[in-house]
Amino acid sequence: MHLLSAAPGLPRIPAWTQAYAAEYAPELTARAAVLLDAQTGTVLYEREADTIIPPASLTKLVAMYAAFEMIAEGRISLDDVVALPPETWARNTPVGSSLMFLGPDQRVTVHELLLGLAVSSGNDAAVALALHASGSVPAFVDEMNRVVANLGLPSLRFEEPSGLSVDNQITAREFAWFVRAYLERHPHAAREYHSIPEFTFPHSASYPDGRINVGAITQFNRNSLLQNYDGADGLKTGFIRQSRYNLAATAVRDGRRLIVVILGAPGENHLQGERNRTADATGLFDFGFDRFQTVRLQVPAGEPIRVWGGRTRTVLPVAAIPEYLTVARSHVQELAGVIVQDSEIEAPVTVGQVVGRVQISAGESVLMELPLTISETIDRAGWIRVAWDRVVRFFVRLFGRI
Numbered sequence: 001m002h003l004l005s006a007a008p009g010l011p012r013i014p015a016w017t018q019a020y021a022a023e024y025a026p027e028l029t030a031r032a033a034v035l036l037d038a039q040t041g042t043v044l045y046e047r048e049a050d051t052i053i054p055p056a057s058l059t060k061l062v063a064m065y066a067a068f069e070m071i072a073e074g075r076i077s078l079d080d081v082v083a084l085p086p087e088t089w090a091r092n093t094p095v096g097s098s099l100m101f102l103g104p105d106q107r108v109t110v111h112e113l114l115l116g117l118a119v120s121s122g123n124d125a126a127v128a129l130a131l132h133a134s135g136s137v138p139a140f141v142d143e144m145n146r147v148v149a150n151l152g153l154p155s156l157r158f159e160e161p162s163g164l165s166v167d168n169q170i171t172a173r174e175f176a177w178f179v180r181a182y183l184e185r186h187p188h189a190a191r192e193y194h195s196i197p198e199f200t201f202p203h204s205a206s207y208p209d210g211r212i213n214v215g216a217i218t219q220f221n222r223n224s225l226l227q228n229y230d231g232a233d234g235l236k237t238g239f240i241r242q243s244r245y246n247l248a249a250t251a252v253r254d255g256r257r258l259i260v261v262i263l264g265a266p267g268e269n270h271l272q273g274e275r276n277r278t279a280d281a282t283g284l285f286d287f288g289f290d291r292f293q294t295v296r297l298q299v300p301a302g303e304p305i306r307v308w309g310g311r312t313r314t315v316l317p318v319a320a321i322p323e324y325l326t327v328a329r330s331h332v333q334e335l336a337g338v339i340v341q342d343s344e345i346e347a348p349v350t351v352g353q354v355v356g357r358v359q360i361s362a363g364e365s366v367l368m369e370l371p372l373t374i375s376e377t378i379d380r381a382g383w384i385r386v387a388w389d390r391v392v393r394f395f396v397r398l399f400g401r402i
Contacts, residue, residue: 031264194234
């Protein structure tokens with residue numbers, strides 16, 4: 001099931017960046033991919049970014065986001081001890097599941113379940129969290145879908161919280177934006193959960209009777225970037241046969257965070273699939289860190305505009321200029337901001353009226369063009385001022401200055 005997203009409304013790769021990526025970006029094995037600068041929201045690379053692909057265990061990131069929201073609202077707590085009915089036991093999960101190894105007579109907290117999701121990718125942990133947080137799996141999935149709907153991500157849709165279902169759906173573009181929102185809203189998640197290299201469960205403290213010989217199981221984080229890529233601090237891998245090998249990864253260097261989403265990397269076996277998705281992510285991270293830089297914009301302010309026939313004689317135009325911009329390193333010294341604007345307008349003036357544009361360029365490449373608008377309403381003045389302005393305007397035009 002691979003359909004095109006019906007609503008790819010998020011920012012796309014700029015034209016100049018697309019040409020730059022065509023020349024310098026790495027060759028990828030994955031079917032779909034996105035590279036996103038987390039601070040500016042600039043798409044630095046995209047490939048089939050709006051194709052719907054089952055997320056596999058990337059689904060668990062949305063389950064964790066929903067849980068963190070419920071914790072923030074006081075509906076559940078990290079220290080809650082979670083009941084484990086039979087449907088949460090590892091031995092009752094589908095064959096081939098990733099497991100935290102939950103079982104009868106264990107004591108487990110919400111915090112441990114979140115580690116079991118992030119590190120061990122436990123499908124049993126996903127069921128246990130859903131039952132504890134919402135009372136049922138369908139009710140918890142409703143929470144997950146509410147989260148992504150509130151974030152404005154219409155192509156993300158979930159049927160269950162573990163990622164086993166082929167009916168779960170994401171696109172690379174929207175999931176990259178989900179990851180951005182997740183880390184902005186819950187910045188502790190990368191440090192306290194997704195960058196943890198290993199997790200042991202069960203252990204002696206997992207049993208109220210204090211038994212010692214419990215067959216403790218230590219599992220290692222499947223995201224090999226954590227050990228092999230400088231600055232990597234998350235987030236999650238995934239695999240089901242219908243989607244192949246997926247990865248949502250993030251890394252920070254010199255205070256700059258990049259997000260990579262890899263969907264549908266091929267592989268005849270898990271070792272090969274892991275190598276392919278890791279190589280793809282590594283190549284995109286290198287491309288993003290080595291070839292691009294985030295800079296603070298310094299654009300001159302617009303000039304006051306003369307308002308003829310208005311209750312106010314002048315108005316200052318405004319533009320929604322971003323504070324920071326991500327550009328190719330080779331373009332940084334060529335950055336320039338130019339304002340082209342009207343010098344006069346006729347009242348009445350309405351909020352949002354376009355009176356010019358701000359053009360940000362690097363050499364011959366136009367990186368961004370933004371409208372220059374009016375931020376206040378100016379009503380037409382009385383007839384005496386209007387008549388006077390007509391006289392003044394006549395002489396201004398006659399002599400060429402105000």
